[in-house]
Amino acid sequence: MKQKFVLLIFIFGVITFIACKQNSGSETKIEPLTDVTAATEMLRKQSEGKKADIGKDKLSEYGFFLGNLKDLKPSEGVIPYDLNTPLFSDYAHKLRFFKLPEGETVSYREREVFAFPVGTYIIKTFYYYNNENEKQEGRRLMETRLLLHEADGWKTLPSYIWNDEQTEAFLTVEGGTKEVEWVDVTGEKKNVAYSIPSQVLCKSCHVKNNELTPIGPKVRQLNRDFTFATGTQNQLLHYKELGVLTNLPDLSQVRKTPVWNDPTSGSLHGRALGYLDMNCAHCHSKGGPGNTSALHLSEFETNEFNMGIGKHPIAAGKGTGGRPYDIVKGQPEESILLYRMQTTDPGEMMPEVGRKLQHEEGVALIEEWISKM
Amino acid sequence: MKKTFKFIVISVVLLLMAIGVWWFAADYQVYEDRPQKSLDEYVDLEQDFQKLFQLANDGETIELPAGHFKFSKALILDGKSNITIKGAGMDKTILSFRDQKEGAEGIRVANGSNITLEGFTIQDAIGDNIKAIYIDTLTFRRIKTEWTARPNTELGAYGLYPVICKNVLIEHCEASRGSDSGLYVGQSENIIIRNNRTYENVCGINVENSGNVAIYNNETFHNTSGITILDIPGLTRYTENIRVYDNKIYDNTLFNFAPPGNVAASTLSGTGIMIWAGKDISIYNNEILNNPFPTMIVSFLSSYKETKNKEFVPIAASEQARMKVGIKEEASLREDAINEKYETDKKYNPYSVGISLKNNTWSFGSLRKKIQSKDGALMALGLGGKNAHVWYDGVANPNGSTFCIENANDIKVAHLDILNDYSDAVIKVAAEKCEVVAKVQMK
Numbered sequence: 001m002k003q004k005f006v007l008l009i010f011i012f013g014v015i016t017f018i019a020c021k022q023n024s025g026s027e028t029k030i031e032p033l034t035d036v037t038a039a040t041e042m043l044r045k046q047s048e049g050k051k052a053d054i055g056k057d058k059l060s061e062y063g064f065f066l067g068n069l070k071d072l073k074p075s076e077g078v079i080p081y082d083l084n085t086p087l088f089s090d091y092a093h094k095l096r097f098f099k100l101p102e103g104e105t106v107s108y109r110e111r112e113v114f115a116f117p118v119g120t121y122i123i124k125t126f127y128y129y130n131n132e133n134e135k136q137e138g139r140r141l142m143e144t145r146l147l148l149h150e151a152d153g154w155k156t157l158p159s160y161i162w163n164d165e166q167t168e169a170f171l172t173v174e175g176g177t178k179e180v181e182w183v184d185v186t187g188e189k190k191n192v193a194y195s196i197p198s199q200v201l202c203k204s205c206h207v208k209n210n211e212l213t214p215i216g217p218k219v220r221q222l223n224r225d226f227t228f229a230t231g232t233q234n235q236l237l238h239y240k241e242l243g244v245l246t247n248l249p250d251l252s253q254v255r256k257t258p259v260w261n262d263p264t265s266g267s268l269h270g271r272a273l274g275y276l277d278m279n280c281a282h283c284h285s286k287g288g289p290g291n292t293s294a295l296h297l298s299e300f301e302t303n304e305f306n307m308g309i310g311k312h313p314i315a316a317g318k319g320t321g322g323r324p325y326d327i328v329k330g331q332p333e334e335s336i337l338l339y340r341m342q343t344t345d346p347g348e349m350m351p352e353v354g355r356k357l358q359h360e361e362g363v364a365l366i367e368e369w370i371s372k373m
Numbered sequence: 374m375k376k377t378f379k380f381i382v383i384s385v386v387l388l389l390m391a392i393g394v395w396w397f398a399a400d401y402q403v404y405e406d407r408p409q410k411s412l413d414e415y416v417d418l419e420q421d422f423q424k425l426f427q428l429a430n431d432g433e434t435i436e437l438p439a440g441h442f443k444f445s446k447a448l449i450l451d452g453k454s455n456i457t458i459k460g461a462g463m464d465k466t467i468l469s470f471r472d473q474k475e476g477a478e479g480i481r482v483a484n485g486s487n488i489t490l491e492g493f494t495i496q497d498a499i500g501d502n503i504k505a506i507y508i509d510t511l512t513f514r515r516i517k518t519e520w521t522a523r524p525n526t527e528l529g530a531y532g533l534y535p536v537i538c539k540n541v542l543i544e545h546c547e548a549s550r551g552s553d554s555g556l557y558v559g560q561s562e563n564i565i566i567r568n569n570r571t572y573e574n575v576c577g578i579n580v581e582n583s584g585n586v587a588i589y590n591n592e593t594f595h596n597t598s599g600i601t602i603l604d605i606p607g608l609t610r611y612t613e614n615i616r617v618y619d620n621k622i623y624d625n626t627l628f629n630f631a632p633p634g635n636v637a638a639s640t641l642s643g644t645g646i647m648i649w650a651g652k653d654i655s656i657y658n659n660e661i662l663n664n665p666f667p668t669m670i671v672s673f674l675s676s677y678k679e680t681k682n683k684e685f686v687p688i689a690a691s692e693q694a695r696m697k698v699g700i701k702e703e704a705s706l707r708e709d710a711i712n713e714k715y716e717t718d719k720k721y722n723p724y725s726v727g728i729s730l731k732n733n734t735w736s737f738g739s740l741r742k743k744i745q746s747k748d749g750a751l752m753a754l755g756l757g758g759k760n761a762h763v764w765y766d767g768v769a770n771p772n773g774s775t776f777c778i779e780n781a782n783d784i785k786v787a788h789l790d791i792l793n794d795y796s797d798a799v800i801k802v803a804a805e806k807c808e809v810v811a812k813v814q815m816k
Contacts, residue, residue, distance in 0.1 A: 034416045034440030042438040043421040050428040174423045195475060200427045200449045203483070207451075210484050210507060289483070289506060292536045292560060294607040305607060313634060314605065317500060317530030317553060320634030336634065347499035347529060352477040 059169035154212040156202035209287040220255035272369035319348040329373040415443035447476025460493025470498040520550040554579035598644035606721040612651035626746035643746030663738035672768035673723035728776035761787035
């Protein structure tokens with residue numbers, strides 16, 4: 001009796017197996033092993049003798065800095081600047097300079113990035129303090145990026161990557177990744193596989209209406225104090241005194257982006273918009289690559305729908321985090337915007353490039369802003 | 374004696390079960406992970422590839438060698454013109470992004486003109502496989518795009534993803550397992566999509582906010598929806614002048630695995646062709662076989678279901694109807710959002726208008742197919758198991774016709790009367806010739 005049962009169950013099993021088997025997924029043919037030598041040769045032959053068309057091999061060749069290169073002490077005509085609310089780049093600090101061609105000036109603009117004359121360099125060095133609380137323990141320079149204004153428009157030069165000895169930075173077209181660790185302000189040890197963009201990746205952010213453009217040096221971002229070699233002064237006034245900035249109105253008439261993490265500098269709304277403007281609007285604005293989504297995160301956006309409030313995502317994929325709208329008033333945990341700032345999955349996160357870590361303090365700002373809407 | 378009886382009963386039950394399983398399985402599509410090489414067998418020549426893309430001069434052909442290659446970052450071609458990226462063949466050059474760490478797409482082509490990509494396979498990018506943005510004159514030819522794991526929400530969204538492009542040709546491509554769309558074209562104009570095969574995606578072919586589009590000679594099967602055409606407010610342009618003809622659209626009963634929150638997540642499993650707002654869309658000479666919902670024609674106003682409990686309710690439904698499924702808040706929120714969209718985008722038309730259907734071959738699929746498509750089964754039950762060729766939400770443009778069906782003999786239209794909570798939902802034979810079928814207006 002028992003055997004018959006076993007037999008029956010066996011037959012049942014076989015039938016089921018056959019039935020299921022006949023419709024299983026399609027097969028992908030697996031090709032033989034790759035001929036690495038031939039492939040390498042084919043690839044290299046095509047780039048043979050080609051060089052990125054601009055850029056000196058070493059940073060020191062430009063003569064931007066005096067003395068010990070790693071001190072980044074600007075030479076004559078190399079002018080430092082800082083921003084009220086910068087782009088988050090995995091907690092890296094940035095030291096920024098611009099250099100106008102001799103005798104040239106730049107004119108005030110109310111909203112847009114300054115129209116720097118042809119021949120201008122923008123020089124930005126990314127670095128980490130070994131210990132945020134003990135800055136005298138030194139810093140590690142990661143890379144220096146250059147933007148050059150040529151007759152036919154702005155060019156991103158490939159990044160100059162600093163050597164471990166911190167004596168020189170070398171041009172590297174294809175970018176790279178460098179491990180870095182530091183102690184943050186809370187005394188916690190942090191580390192990241194810091195990513196240095198390839199030359200072409202720069203364009204992912206620095207493009208508007210199909211043209212390359214700097215992002216940071218707008219009057220509202222530059223309107224702040226800076227400690228120059230000559231003392232602390234408002235940057236715009238300093239540039240005016242240097243004779244490089246023309247047509248500057250009275251400072252009371254000049255726009256100013258609040259400092260994102262300084263509540264005394266502006267309202268929560270103002271700081272949140274300023275933060276989004278700097279971190280998102282280079283893509284998410286008319287003419288930017290993020291225009292496809294109709295989500296516009298510029299400081300000047302007044303339309304709530306375009307700011308993402310009650311707006312469905314367009315092509316967010318799994319970047320929605322399962323949430324229905326870009327922003328749900330009062331509900332940060334239901335808002336896609338916040339999810340995309342929190343996640344570090346490259347297929348989901350925003351910005352799409354330029355960070356591997358979550359900007360916890362930035363997230364907290366936007367979270368508070370949405371929750372108080 | 375008793376024992377023998379019991380034995381016979383049990384054997385009969387078991388046998389019936391086995392036959393049942395066989396009957397069901399004979400038609401049941403199973404989606405497994407595709408066989409894969411281990412990543413160790415993929416060659417890492419990433420730096421050489423990156424260099425090649427970056428240093429390419431205008432007018433050149435970038436030749437990709439045969440073999441399996443792996444990448445950790447996106448490959449980018451930006452600001453170049455007259456470039457062809459050519460592999461050794463669809464199944465000969467295989468680029469895997471399974472190990473991708475940076476970049477939101479496998480290949481990104483941006484800000485250029487006259488770009489052709491042909492003859493390779495691209496797999497498993499973390500976001501989209503190939504995105505093209507701001508390109509004038511773009512060709513995809515013999516490209517295979519796929520995700521190799523079984524369909525699930527973690528897969529990347531778009532296989533081929535041209536957006537804000539002009540003069541786009543997609544031909545002889547194969548696209549599968551996109552958690553949004555296999556072949557997608559958005560906010561673009563002058564587009565030909567022909568001779569492609571798309572399968573196991575949420576949307577096989579998806580055209581969004583695009584104009585002058587011809588979709589023909591494609592085979593689209595085993596997707597959630599074979600072909601989706603839609604128009605969304607607030608974007609850079611609108612959907613108009615679309616022709617869909619000579620396609621084979623069959624067996625689209627895959628469950629919907631789009632991540633919630635996306636428009637594609639609202640697509641019903643079992644859809645042949647979905648038209649979701651848009652103007653002047655002709656559908657003719659297609660074989661639309663074994664799809665429980667051969668064509669759906671809906672307005673953007675009856676966008677379905679919300680994310681959390683995945684209920685299936687039109688936003689335009691009454692408060693009472695929403696209460697029933699417990700999504701009151703979300704639905705009203707959504708309604709606000711839609712209203713806001715109208716205020717924002719005055720030129721937007723939320724209705725499907727000027728839709729014409731002619732000379733298509735139809736079938737609805739077996740009960741087994743309908744069971745596989747859960748939505749199909751539900752709908753079939755809801756309307757007494759009746760079939761209809763056209764599923765229409767009943768939300769008509771107050772100023773004109775919604776659709777017309779030529780040679781309407783035997784073409785049945787399910788008129789869902791969504792604005793009145795399905796209260797007057799009927800299936801009726803469409804009238805002869807082109808006629809305004811819908812007369813219900815929004816209240």
